[in-house]
Amino acid sequence: MNPFSSATAMLAALDRRELSCAELTELHIERIERHDEKLNVVVVRDFGRAREAARAADAARARGERRPLLGIPVTVKESINVAGLRTTSGVSAYAQNVASYDASVVTRLRDAGAIVLGKTNVSWDLTDWQATNPVYGRTANPWDLDRSPGGSSGGSAAVAAGLTPIDLGSDIGGSVRVPGAFCGVFGHKASETALPKSGQRMSPPLPNPPSLMGVMGPITRDAADAALTMDVLGGPEGGEEAAWRFTLPAARREHLKDFRVAVLPQVEWAPVSADIAAARQHAIDALARAGVHVREVQPACFGDLREYFRLYRQLLGAAMGLRLDAAERARRIALFRAADWEFSDAHAHGLEATAAEFFSWHRGRERVRAVWAEFFRDWDIVLAPITLFAPYRQIDVQGPGSGAGFKIAVDDQDVIYQMQLFYPSLATLPGLPATSVPLGLTRGGLPVGLQAIGPYLEDKTTLRFAALCAEALGGVLTPPMFAA
Template sequence: MTTHALQPTLLDSLTFASARAQAEALAAGRVTAVELLEHVLARIDRFDRAINAVVVRNDEAARAAAREADAALARGERRPLLGVPITVKESFDVAGFVTSSGNPDYADNVAAQDALAVAALRKAGAVIVGKSNVPLALADLQSYNAIYGVSNNPWDTTRTPGGSSGGSTAALAAGYVALELGTDIGGSIRIPAHFTGVYGHKPTAGLVALGGTGVPSGRRADRDLTVAGPLARTAADLELALDLLLNLEPLAAKAWKASLPPARHTQLKDFRVLVIDQWPGNPRSLHEALVVERVVERLRTQGVQVSRTADVPVGLLPDLVLQHRVYRSLLGSSLAAPPALSEAAQKRLEALAPDDDSADAALLRAPTLRHSEWLKDNERRVALRHQWERFFDAFDVVVTPVAPLPAFAHNHSEPKDARTYPVAFEDGTREVRFLDLFHWAGLPVLPGLPATSFPVGLDAEGLPVSAQAVGPYLEDRTTIAFAGLLEALYGGFVAPPGYDTDPAYEASRP
C-alpha cells in the first residue's frame, strides 16, 4: 500500500491519537508500523533537544521491530498494540538497553532481558522506541541526573515535567508516543501526569509484577509500596494497558489470577463521590481549591452525589494524619540502602523527643526502624485498608488534588530535603517544604488503593492541572471509568502549544 501523497496529513492526525486509535489505523492498513515509527523518531529529533525526555534509544532495533509488526499485520495477526510505538521509564529493563535509574554507578548496566511488564507490552505488539528520563535513584519530583541531564516540561521548558516518571509524561505530552510505563511510590506516576496534563494510573498494590525494574539488577523481592502502571493521553488507554499488565508474576500465575471487578457504574450520575480539597491541619492552596471546585462543578452539573468531609459520619473516613505518619514510616524503611541523612536532618533526628509521633519524626526514624516497630506499622496499614473498604460501602471514589501546586520551576539545590517551593494561598504565596508536597500523592499508597490522575484543564498561567480519583482495593476499573466518563463529557488531554503539526487539531483545541 502506497500512501505517500496522503501520509503527512494522516500521520499528523495520529500524533496525539490514543494508542487504541493508532492500533486501529495500523490494523486497517491506513498506515504502516514503519511509517508511524519514522514519524515518531522525526518528532523526537525535532523536539527532544529542548525537552530531553527520551534519553535511551536504539533506532535500528525499533525499525526492525516495526518491520516485524508490518509483516505480522500483513499475515492477518491482530494484537492490542501491534505496531504501536511506545517508550518506557528508564528504570525498566529493556533487553540491550542500559538500566541505571539515573545513577552513574550503573551507567554500564545493560539489561539481558525485558522486565516482565515490558515483555507483556512487547508481546502485545508494541514497538519499543526507547527509554524516558528519571531522577537519580527515582527519588525526586524532578527528572534529572548526571548521566542524561535535565528533562523539561513541554508546556514550559523552564519547569519540570515532574518525577520520577517525568520523562515518561513529557514524551506523551509532546506527542512522541501514546503509551508509557511508569512506577509510583510517592506520586511518581500521578504527579508528572498532573504537571503535563496526561492520564496516569497507580494500580492496586501487587497487581503489576515489578520483576526487572530498578538497580541493582536481579532483585527478586518487590520494594514495599512501589507499583508499576500505565500513563497515556486517554483513560481508555490506561485500562487497555492495565489489562495487558495483569498476571505476569510467573510463580503466582501457576495458581492465582487477578480478575478485576467491573467498574461500579457506567454513568457518571450514579457515582457517590467524596471530595477533599484541604489536608487536615493545612491551609488550602489556591491550586487545590481550583482543581477540586472545577471537578465539583462538573459533577454537580451531571447530577452526581457529591459530599464533603463534613458530610461523612464520624469514624467512617480513616484518620488521614495517622495514615500519613504510617506511610512515611514504611516509605522511609522500604529502601534497601537508604541515602545518608543530610547534616540538618541528622540534627533534627537527634533532637527528636521520644514521644514525637509526627510524620516528620516517622520519616527521620524510618531508615533505622526496628523490625518489631515495622510490624506494628504494617498492622496499622492493613487495618487502614479494611477501614477504607468500609468507607467504600458508602462511597465509590474519593476525589482530591494531586499536589498543592502545578508544575514548578527547576530547583536543583542541595540538600533536597531543604528545598522549598512557592505555593499560593488566599493570604499570599508561601514557601512550602519538599516533604509537604506529598500528602495527596501518598494518600492511596499506604493502603494500596488504586488512583487515577486525570486532567481538568489549564490554570490562569496556562499550565495543565489534574485531580485524582482514589477507589476501593482491587477496583481499578472504577477509578479509570470515572476519569473516562469525565473525559467524554468535558475533554481531557490538550496538546501543549507548539507541538502540534495538524492545523485541524489545533483549530479544535478548547
C-alpha cells in the first residue's frame, strides 16, 4: 500500500487488515504536513476530527460494519461547507466565515465512512483556471511549481501529489475537468441533477437551490474511484428523497473496442496548442488501432458552435449574477462590455437579462439537450479538448470580469483568456457528464488530457471509457518531486 494507490485498493487493504483506518489517515496527514508547503493546496485542515473519525472507523470495522468508503481519507473544495470549518471561496470579505452545517455531499461522504482531512484551495470567488486568492494564497502544480494546477478546484494538485485519494470539486466552466487535465488525473463533471447542488459558498441549505449548469464532481487518480464516489453522492437534494431514488446505469460498453467514439472536429475560432492537437491525434490513431469505431463528427445543426457558445455565455452570466448586488452587477457589465469581444458581450447580456430572455435561453438550452440525446443514439462518447494548452505559467488575474479583454498565448497566437470557457461549455450547456482523461505527458514533461462527454445521466459510460482510454494511451503518472 502506498499513497498513490487507488481508493479501491486502499479499501481492499483495509478489508484484509493490512493496515488500520488510523494508519491510513496518518499516512495522508504526514504527507500533507511534509509536502504541502510546496503546493499550498490543503488550506483548511481538520486533522483532529479526522483522527477521531479514523478511530471510529476502525471500531466500526471491528464490529463487522461495511460501508462504501469506510476509512478512506478525502478532501473537499474550500467552497463546499463543512460544519466548523471556514468557507470563504477565497474572498477576503468572508475570511472569518465558519460554516454551521455540512453540505449534503459532505454528509453523504461521512455516512459512507469517508474521513474528511480538510479543504482544498480555490481561485478568487471560483472564477479562474488557477487556484489563487487573497485569503490562502497560490496553489502550485505538482508537475511544475511555477504553473497553474487548474481551477477553480485546486484539489487536483492534492490528488496528483498523493495527499488524498479523492477530492470533491465543482464545475460550471471546467473547474473540475481543467484541474484534472492540468495535474494529470481524472476529473469528473457529473450530469446535472445527478448530485446535490446545495451546500456551497455562504448560502443556507435549500432543497432546490436556484442554480443552473453548475455541478459537483470527484477528482481521483483512478476512474473506478470516481464511479464509486458518484454512487455514494448521487441522489436528490435533501427533502426530496421521500419521493424518488437514484441509481446510475452501468456503462454502455465494457471493452474499449466496443465504444462508438465521435471526435469533435477542429474548431477554427477556438485554437488549441500543438500539445493538445498532438494528444488529440494520438488518441484518434490509438483508438482506431484498438478497433474502436471512431470518426470526426458532431451534430450538424450546431454549425461552427458560435451560437452554442453564445447561449452558454448568456446563461452563465445569468447564473453567476444571481448573488450580485446592483453595484457589483453594474461593474461587471461594464468590464465585459469594454472587452469588445462578441462572447464577453453575451456574458454582459446575461447579467442584465430580463425574465423573458432568460426563459427564452432556457428553451434554447432544452433544444440543445434534445439534439444531444438524439446524437447519443448512434454514439457513446464525444472526445474533445478540455483545455487550450498544457498547464500555463501562473499569471495575475484580478477578479471576475478583469480577464474579459486579457489575452493569453496559444503557441504563437494570442487569444482572449476567457476563450478557455469554450471547450468546457460543450458539456456544461446541456448538463452532460464529462470526464477529463489523463493521456500522459507532453514532450516538455507536463500533463495533457482530453475530455470524454457522454449521454445525460450515463456518467459511468464516460468514466469507463476514460479508464480504458487512459490505460491504453498514457494514464495517471506520479509527479517526480512528490514520489517519495
